[in-house]
Amino acid sequence: MAADYGKVRSDVKESQERSLEDLQSANASDARSLIAELDEADALDDGLTPGGEIISDELIVQVIPQAADEFTCYSCFLVRHRSQLARESNGPSYCSECDG
Known part of the structure; x- marks a missing residue:
């Protein structure tokens, strides 16, 4: 069949x-x-709020360069003070929170 x-x-x-x-x-x-x-x-x-207002403001942020006593953690990418440096090996630096 x-x-x-x-x-x-x-x-x-x-x-x-x-x-x-x-x-x-x-x-x-x-x-x-x-x-x-x-x-x-x-x-x-399209950039409108629920009330119909047009948002055209730009966020202006002042960027402060990294100071000599600061480092950027290789794990969390936060700028930390040198007192929070836990490990530094051939370039990458890790803070005490990420190294733990």
């Missing part, structure tokens, strides 16, 4: 039809409210 494997089984087809009917009869929000929600989400991605 030959079987048509491309044909959808009847029990699967019935469950798909029931699922479609359930979705259509559910109290889902209408298309306009869904589009409005998507537009609000897009507005947030």
Whole structure:
């Protein structure tokens, strides 16, 4: 007996039809409210706040160079004082918290 494997089984087809009917009869929000929600989400991605204000301020940070008595930990990448130096081996330096 030959079987048509491309044909959808009847029990699967019935469950798909029931699922479609359930979705259509559910109290889902209408298309306009869904589009409005998507537009609000897009507005947030474009640099707008939920209130609709445009954010154009830049963060200005003063960068202070590393002092002579400081080092950068090779593990946590934090700038630490030399008193926290635990190990220094051929270049990489480790603080006492990361070396422990």
